[in-house]
Structure formats: structure tokens, C-alpha cells
Amino acid sequence: MSGLAGTGGGAILCRTMNDLPVPIPARFADWFASRGWAPHPHQMEMLAADRRGDHALLIAPTGGGKTLAGFLPSLIDLAETPTEGIHTIYISPLKALAVDIQRNLTLPVEEMGLDIRIETRTGDTPANRRKRQREAPPQILLTTPESLALLIASPDSFDFFASLKRIVVDETHALVGTKRGDHLSLCLARLSAIAPGVKRVGLSATVAWPEALRAYIAPDADPDSVPVIKGGGAKRADIRILDTKERLPWSGHYGLHAVPEIYEEIKKTGTAIVFVNTRAQAELLFQALWHANEDALPIALHHGSLAREQRRKVEAAMAAGSLRAVVATSSLDLGIDWAAVDLVVQVGPPKGVSRLIQRIGRAGHRLDVPSRALLVPCNRFEVLECRCAIDGVDQGTLDGDPPRDGGLDVLAQHIMSLACAAPLRPDEIYAEIVRAEPYRNLDRATFDDVLRFVADGGYALQSYDRWKKLFHTAAGTYEVANPKLAHRHRMNIGTIVEAVTLKVRMRGGGGTLGEIEEYFVTMMEPGDTFVFAGRLLRYEGIKQTAVEVTPARGGDPKVPSYMGGRMPFTTHLSERVREALSNPASWQGLPDQVHEWLRLQQWRSVLPGPDGLLVETFPRGGKEYLVAYSFAGRNAHQTLGMLLTRRMERMGLAPLGFVASDYVIAVWSLHPAKDMESLFDEDMLGDDLEAWMEESSLMRRTFRNVAVIAGLIERRQPGQEKTGRQVTFNSDLIYDVLRRHEPNHVLLRATRADARTGMIDVERLAEFLRRAKQGIRHRRLDRVSPLAVPILLEVGKEAVYGDAEDQLFDELAQELIDEAMHMDPQGGLPL
Incomplete structure (x- = not known):
């Protein structure tokens, strides 16, 4: 219960009950006192805000009692004035978090003898329980954005939500600025229309843009009337980087070299969560740990592709304290309250300071106990990134992109959901939608275009009956053409588009x-x-x-990989890495292998600076290589690679290919590049970018996702589900038709917006090119530099099972490394 109350089992007492600014009922005061606890100031401020009738945003560290702060007003209100029907909706970005909150809330409710039903409703909830919840709703419903959207698309949603008093949005920062967040904002606007007096509460531990989150939580309210309540008192986290005794890989992203050392850390601690960044990495690392598990320790695996029963079993075992470790992806990132966890191991860099704070907060989960974390870099660049992430945590600097305007594909899906619930009146719906913060800038003409698309597909598609979903009545309303369309729409609600x-x-x-x-x-x-x-x-x-x-036994197994890939490298962390690289004074404490690597880079070439751009060129194997140290993230580098090769082709350099990481891009060609100013000129973001976007398969892939979210392509239909090939074939045909006949179609507009902010990352690329104008340092070398070795090892590399990292040091890889280091026969400085 320490995680719920956030009081560390009585170790931290904020004030006596007599000193509280807002009185709480005797039953609650007695419950706190029986445990030697007293509420934190921020918990009581949240109660005071509720008594005033205010919306509120709470920013408090993990273990600071955010859960109780969010629910205490609801519990007190229901205890004082028992009601039937939905009183409070709690919205979580994770199914596991909703289940965890139910477990933590149920105990105090039972101990205080409160007649309050608390239930979850997610994609894992059985059909019979969902049916019962409609007939007899619990007072507190814990759900996800997708399940909430499904409820809103029902004709009985008006009766179901009529009694709603409070909405609690947990881990708000994880939703704002995403399509799930756009969808949730539209659903919140609908709930406010059904229950005009409803109050909203946002909870978060890491907020880089508090004003944006406050506007998201309460877009209709005067900003000054929405308090931002901050909790404090958390101990400084104890974070260290593994200084491996093994040979630290130059490249690779699995961390298998460190498995023996990770296993020893698990043996020394009570319970650990071993976080990784991809599901494929989770599978590989779990297998490696299992083979190393000579002591038969109970170690489990958790990620989103596992069966629900297996995930629930692991979650229950962790809550009971019967596991020594669990290997997990972001499926356990947010808010899970397992007091038994006393160590978090992050294998690979967290890719952002805020994400690291979230993950290390899973350990300790008490304000009076520092969270313990061990970062395990998978390669040499990642050592720098891990160090910079720790510095960011120590300095309290958070990262993350500011919210952007809401997606038109999400809006199209929501409009269809509203039509499934009741006939639409365009003026009323438009007024409701612009009250959602991501859509406050939506103009009426664009809204009408989206409504037109939902109704009949738009100008280019209106002759096809399959896309006639709404009909316009004589009364001026729009209604669903037939009940089957509504049923099929509900089967496809959601904004998470995963591969089939x-x-x-x-x-x-x-x-x-x-x-x-x-x-x-x-x-x-x-x-x-x-x-x-x-x-x-x-x-x-x-x-x-x-x-x-x-x-199976033995063989050469493969490892499934999944859409979504690696997490994005934040701009804030990128800038920290550039600064650290350029400042040798900051290298103190780095592992000897990394320190030597950077020292030799200084000797052989030069280090990237905090400003400008370092470009190295050198011959190798009959080809010319260009390596640019841009640190703009993988997505921006992929786009840069496509644009550079187009430009190099026009220059007659005969480019042959490129490879990109979060830190570096390498291009190889038959002829050397010399005019770097022209090659990296900002004008590549003009016609070159537009031409490439029109031709790119990436645009088709982006359109496919947009089409699925908007309902143009229904992946699921009664009794069947389309294969990936069917979805691709259908979306490619429609994409070509729209480009030819209606190039300004709302879905093409949504596709371009997604591409620019997502996979193409134009804003990040533009910022990099602006920085490059401050000065390009071109170093012409006679061989590969030490800093370029990691990116060249990525050329043609594929994920393999087993000792993947060791395979990098085969004969060819070692030859490349020796060439870069090029020690003299006496082992002195490079020749």
C-alpha cells in the first residue's frame, strides 16, 4: 500500500490531521492514522481543488501518491453521497496499469468498508463482464482510450455517462501529442457535452510542457483557474552505468555481451525489472538470461505481443513478489506499483531523460527510498548517451516534443463514432470538437471536408457505394446509412495501427x-x-x-521483429551527447574502452562540436565513404540519406547506398564528395523533398496507416480479418486514385502531416541543416576513423540469434577496427 498512499509506510508524515487545509471524513482519517500515515500536501491540494470545483493537473514523482491524490476526492464524495452509475472514469495508457490501479484501490475501499464498486474495462475484459457493466455500471471505471472510444460510439452512451462527475487521466504526458491523445481529447469533449459539470484531473510524473498539459486537461477553462499542483520530496535516484568487464561492442543493440553481469546483479537484488527497447530484444535477452540462470531464479518475460493470460500471470506474480526479475518493454513503463521492485536495469539507452525517469521510478516506489537503476549500454556511442541521460535526471531537465495539431484521420474516425451514437448536427459537432485542445485551431472548411469524407469518401471516391457511410436527412442531420456499418466501425476503433x-x-x-x-x-x-x-x-x-x-531443440532460430522499431532519440538528449563529445573534461569516469576510443578519434581526425557539422570522407574497398555526425535521430537521418543520394546522383558521384543510426549517417559512392556546402544546403528541403515524398514507399506506408485509422480501409470485419497484403494492395490503389484525381483530399493532407512529423521528421532535419550552416568541418582521411567504425559495422548487418554481438568481431569487422586504430608495432600512439 505504500505506493498508493505515497508515504513510505509511515516514514514520511507531512502534517497532523488537525493541520489539514481541507477536513476529511473520520473514516478516512482513521484509516490513515491506523497506518501511521498522513496525507501529503499535494494530495490535500487536489482535494481542495475538487471542493472548489476546479480541474487540476498534478505533477508528482513516482511513489508520491499520485494515485490516491487522483482518487481521494472521488472516494470521499462517494462515501458521503452514495450514488448509482458511473461517478469517476480513470483513463490509463496501459491495460496493465488499469489492472494495477484496481488492485491498489480495492484494498483501502474494503478496509474502510466503503460500498464502492471499482472495475476495469479494457480490450482484455471478457464480453460477459462488459455486458454486465453496461447494465449495472460500477461507480469507478478504469479504462483505456480505446475502450472509452468504443463506449462513446454506442447509442446508450448518453445514459451510461449521464451521472459522470470526475475524469482522471493518468500518465497524461504519454498521451498528449500522440494520435491516442488526439482521440482521447475528442472523447473528453464528448463526455463534457454529455455531463457538462464533469471535472478533469491529469496525473503525471514527467512533464516537459506543463502549460500544454494543463490546456489539454481543461481546454475550456481559464488557464489561471486550473492549478498545476506539484509534489516533491523524492530522494535522488541512485543510477550507475555498467562498466563491463567484457569487450564493449562497437555496434549492435542487444546487449548480450553483458548477460553474465546482468544476471549477477539480479542475484544480488530482491526483485528487478530489466527494461529493453524492442520486443525482439526482450526475447533475445530473456533467452540469454534463462541459459545463464544456473540458480533457477524465477525470471519472466513481458511484452505486448504475449497472450493476455501470460501477461496477467506475470503481473500477478510481480505484485505478489514471487519473481526475481522480469524482462519487459514499454508494456511496463508507466505507473505500475510494485513495491517489491528495488532495481531497474535499462539495457540500451532510454532515448530520453523523461523516459529514463519513468522507468527508474518503477524501483523503490517510496519517497523516502531512492530508486536504484543500472544502465547497460549496448555499444560505445550508447555509453555517452547513458551518461548524458543520467546528467539530465540529476539536473531535472525533461525532454519531449511540444504537442502538435490533431490528426485529421483521428477526427474522421471520431465523427463516425459520434454518428454511431446519435444523428449528427454539423454545427453542434464542430463546436464540440474545437473544444478539444488539439483541434482548437481546426477551421470550419477543414471540418466540412472531413465530414464529407466520412459521409461518402470525398469527391474522388463518392461514386463507390462502399464508402457511403452517412446520409444527409431533410432535417439537416447526418445518420449512419445502416446498422452493419456501425457494427463494422466499432470493430475497428482505435489509433494504434500494428502489422497484421x-x-x-x-x-x-x-x-x-x-x-x-x-x-x-x-x-x-x-x-x-x-x-x-x-x-x-x-x-x-x-x-x-x-x-x-x-x-524445438537446437537449430538456428530466428527472432520476430515488430513494427514501431526503436524509440525516437530526443532532441534534448541529442544536444547533450554532442556537448559531451566535444568536451574532453566530461569524459572523466567513462569506461577505459570508451575513453581510449575518443582519444584516438582526436588523434586520427577531430571530434564533433556542439555546433556546425563534422563530415569525414575516406576511401575503402574501392568505394568512397562520407560520414556525417549529425545526431538528428534515425528518422531524420533516413530522410537525409535519401535526399543526399539524390543530390549526389545529380553531381555525378554515383552513390551506392547509405546507412543511418541515431547519431551518424554514412553514404558510400564511386566518386568522392568535395563540395560539402552544396551537398548539405537547406534547399534540399524544397523540391527534392517534395519529389522524394511523392515517390517514396514510405508515403504509401504512411497513407496505409492513415486510411486504417480514418476508416477508409476496415481491417476487421465480421467473421474475417484482412491480411497485410490485402490492406497494402487496397491502400496503394486508393492512394494512386487520390493523388491523380483529388490531391488535396483530407487523407492525403493527413498523410503529409504524419510523414513530416513522424518517419520523415522534417522539422528535426531542418534544424540540423540550419545548424550545419554555422560551419561544416570536412576532414579528408586516408582511412576510416575510430568514430566512424560503429556506423560502418551496421552496413548489411542483420539481426541473428545467439552470440550476435560477438559475431561483429569476425575477421572483416576486426580488420575494420584495426584499420581505424592502426597502432604502431610497439603499441604506442596511432601511426
Whole structure:
């Protein structure tokens, strides 16, 4: 219960009950006193804000009692004035978090003898329970944005939410600025229309843009009337970087070299969460830890593709304190309250200061106990990134992009949901939508375009009956054309577009293990082996919509990879890494292997500076290489690579390919590049960018996601689900039709906006090019530099199972490293 109250089991007492600014009922005061606890000031400020009728945003450290702060006003109100129907809705970005909150809230409710029902409603909730909740709603409902949107799309939503008094949005920062956040903001606007007096509360531990979050929580309110309540008192986190005794890889992203040392840390601690950044990495690391587990410690695996039953089993075991470690992705990032966790291990860099704070907050979970974390870099660049992330935590500097305008594809889906609930009156709906913060700048003409698309597909598609979803009545309203359309729409609600997946089932009745992506299965033949759900499996074939597998032994297994890839490298952390690289005084305490690497880079070439751009060129293997140290993130570098190769082609340099990481981009060609000023000129973001975007397969992929969210392509239909190939074929055909006949179609506008802020990351690229204008330092070398070795090792590299990191040091890789280091025969300084 320490995580709920945030009082560390009585170690921190803020004030006596008599000193509280707002009186609380005797039943609650007695409950606190029986544990030797007293509420934190921010908990009481939240109660005071509720008594005043204010919306509120609470920013408090992990373990600071945010959960109780969010729910205390609801519990007191329900205790004093029992009511039937929905009183409070709690919205979580994670299913696991909703389940965890229910567990933590149920105990004090039972101990105080409160007649309050608290239930969850997520995609994991059985159909019979969902039906019962509609007939007899609980007073407190814990849900996710997707499940809330599904409830709003029902004709009985008006009755269901009529009694609503409070909305609690947890981990608000994780939703704002995303399509899930856009969707939630529209749903909150609808709830305010159904229950005009409803009060909203936002909870978060890491907020880089507090004013933006305050506007998101209460867009209609006077900003000065919405208090931003801050909690404090957390101990400084104890974070260190593993100084591996193994050979630190130059490249790679799995961290398998450090498995023996990670295992020793798990043995020394009570319970640990081992965070990784991708599901593929989770599978590999879990397998490696399992093979190292000579002591038979209970170690589990948790990620979003595993079966619900397996995830719930792991969560329950962690809550009970019966596991020593769990290897997890972002599926356990936010708010999970497991007091038994006393160490977080982050394998690979967190890619952002705020994300690191969230993850290390899973350890300790008490204000009087510092969170303990161990960062395990997977390569040499990542050592620098981990160090800079720790510095950011120490200095309290948070990162994250400011919110952007809401997506038009999300708006289209929401308009259809509203039509499924009741006939639409355009003027009323427009007025409601612009009360959602991401859509406050939406002009009426664009709204009308989106409504037109929902109604009949728009000008270029209006002749096709399949996209006629709404009809315009004589009364001026829009209504769903037939009930089947409403049913199909509800099956496709949501903004998370993942690749088509197939269930993985053990042949012979062993149950479902989870889901893997369809494209991965198409690359396998019966008899192939792969790693999934922490097991080594043999692929036997596909039966209906499931992959049948049997246990396997040995072989050369593959590892499923998933859409979404690696987490984005934040601008704030990027700037810190550039600064650290350029300042040798900051290298103190770095591992010897990294210190030597940077020292040799100084000797061989020069280090990147905090401003401008360092470009190295050198010959190797009959090709000319160009390496630019731009630190703009993988997405911006991918775009830069495409634009550079186009420009180099026009210059007659015969480019052959490129490879990009978060830190560096390398391009190889037949002829050397010399005019760097022209090559990196900002004008590449003009016609070159537009031409490439029109031709790029990335635009087709982005359109495919937009089309699915907007409802143009329905992935799920009664009794069937479209394959990935079907979705791609359909979306490509429509994309070509719209480009030819209606280039300003709302979905093409949404696609361009998504591409610019997402996979293409134009703003980040533009900032990099502006910085490059401050000065390009071109170093012409006779061989590869030490700093360029990691990116060249990425050329042609594919993920493999087993000792993946060791395989980097094969004969060719070692030759490249030796060439860069080029020590003299006596082992002195480089020649």
C-alpha cells in the first residue's frame, strides 16, 4: 500500500490531521492514522481543488501518491453521497496499469468498508463482464482510450455517462501529442457535452510542457483557474552505468555481451525489472538470461505481443513478489506499483531523460527510498548517451516534443463514432470538437471536408457505394446509412495501427502463446525454428488464422521483429551527447574502452562540436565513404540519406547506398564528395523533398496507416480479418486514385502531416541543416576513423540469434577496427 498512499509506510508524515487545509471524513482519517500515515500536501491540494470545483493537473514523482491524490476526492464524495452509475472514469495508457490501479484501490475501499464498486474495462475484459457493466455500471471505471472510444460510439452512451462527475487521466504526458491523445481529447469533449459539470484531473510524473498539459486537461477553462499542483520530496535516484568487464561492442543493440553481469546483479537484488527497447530484444535477452540462470531464479518475460493470460500471470506474480526479475518493454513503463521492485536495469539507452525517469521510478516506489537503476549500454556511442541521460535526471531537465495539431484521420474516425451514437448536427459537432485542445485551431472548411469524407469518401471516391457511410436527412442531420456499418466501425476503433498478426498456438492443445506479425511468418518454412514467448519453437504451418508450433531443440532460430522499431532519440538528449563529445573534461569516469576510443578519434581526425557539422570522407574497398555526425535521430537521418543520394546522383558521384543510426549517417559512392556546402544546403528541403515524398514507399506506408485509422480501409470485419497484403494492395490503389484525381483530399493532407512529423521528421532535419550552416568541418582521411567504425559495422548487418554481438568481431569487422586504430608495432600512439 505504500505506493498508493505515497508515504513510505509511515516514514514520511507531512502534517497532523488537525493541520489539514481541507477536513476529511473520520473514516478516512482513521484509516490513515491506523497506518501511521498522513496525507501529503499535494494530495490535500487536489482535494481542495475538487471542493472548489476546479480541474487540476498534478505533477508528482513516482511513489508520491499520485494515485490516491487522483482518487481521494472521488472516494470521499462517494462515501458521503452514495450514488448509482458511473461517478469517476480513470483513463490509463496501459491495460496493465488499469489492472494495477484496481488492485491498489480495492484494498483501502474494503478496509474502510466503503460500498464502492471499482472495475476495469479494457480490450482484455471478457464480453460477459462488459455486458454486465453496461447494465449495472460500477461507480469507478478504469479504462483505456480505446475502450472509452468504443463506449462513446454506442447509442446508450448518453445514459451510461449521464451521472459522470470526475475524469482522471493518468500518465497524461504519454498521451498528449500522440494520435491516442488526439482521440482521447475528442472523447473528453464528448463526455463534457454529455455531463457538462464533469471535472478533469491529469496525473503525471514527467512533464516537459506543463502549460500544454494543463490546456489539454481543461481546454475550456481559464488557464489561471486550473492549478498545476506539484509534489516533491523524492530522494535522488541512485543510477550507475555498467562498466563491463567484457569487450564493449562497437555496434549492435542487444546487449548480450553483458548477460553474465546482468544476471549477477539480479542475484544480488530482491526483485528487478530489466527494461529493453524492442520486443525482439526482450526475447533475445530473456533467452540469454534463462541459459545463464544456473540458480533457477524465477525470471519472466513481458511484452505486448504475449497472450493476455501470460501477461496477467506475470503481473500477478510481480505484485505478489514471487519473481526475481522480469524482462519487459514499454508494456511496463508507466505507473505500475510494485513495491517489491528495488532495481531497474535499462539495457540500451532510454532515448530520453523523461523516459529514463519513468522507468527508474518503477524501483523503490517510496519517497523516502531512492530508486536504484543500472544502465547497460549496448555499444560505445550508447555509453555517452547513458551518461548524458543520467546528467539530465540529476539536473531535472525533461525532454519531449511540444504537442502538435490533431490528426485529421483521428477526427474522421471520431465523427463516425459520434454518428454511431446519435444523428449528427454539423454545427453542434464542430463546436464540440474545437473544444478539444488539439483541434482548437481546426477551421470550419477543414471540418466540412472531413465530414464529407466520412459521409461518402470525398469527391474522388463518392461514386463507390462502399464508402457511403452517412446520409444527409431533410432535417439537416447526418445518420449512419445502416446498422452493419456501425457494427463494422466499432470493430475497428482505435489509433494504434500494428502489422497484421497471427496467433501462435502449440500443436496438440498447448494453448495460445501470443501473436507474431504476418510478414515474419511468410519468411518461414515448416521445420524452421524461432524464439517467442521465451521459448524455442518449431514452425509447423498455418491452420486457419493461427501459426501452429511445437517445442524445438537446437537449430538456428530466428527472432520476430515488430513494427514501431526503436524509440525516437530526443532532441534534448541529442544536444547533450554532442556537448559531451566535444568536451574532453566530461569524459572523466567513462569506461577505459570508451575513453581510449575518443582519444584516438582526436588523434586520427577531430571530434564533433556542439555546433556546425563534422563530415569525414575516406576511401575503402574501392568505394568512397562520407560520414556525417549529425545526431538528428534515425528518422531524420533516413530522410537525409535519401535526399543526399539524390543530390549526389545529380553531381555525378554515383552513390551506392547509405546507412543511418541515431547519431551518424554514412553514404558510400564511386566518386568522392568535395563540395560539402552544396551537398548539405537547406534547399534540399524544397523540391527534392517534395519529389522524394511523392515517390517514396514510405508515403504509401504512411497513407496505409492513415486510411486504417480514418476508416477508409476496415481491417476487421465480421467473421474475417484482412491480411497485410490485402490492406497494402487496397491502400496503394486508393492512394494512386487520390493523388491523380483529388490531391488535396483530407487523407492525403493527413498523410503529409504524419510523414513530416513522424518517419520523415522534417522539422528535426531542418534544424540540423540550419545548424550545419554555422560551419561544416570536412576532414579528408586516408582511412576510416575510430568514430566512424560503429556506423560502418551496421552496413548489411542483420539481426541473428545467439552470440550476435560477438559475431561483429569476425575477421572483416576486426580488420575494420584495426584499420581505424592502426597502432604502431610497439603499441604506442596511432601511426
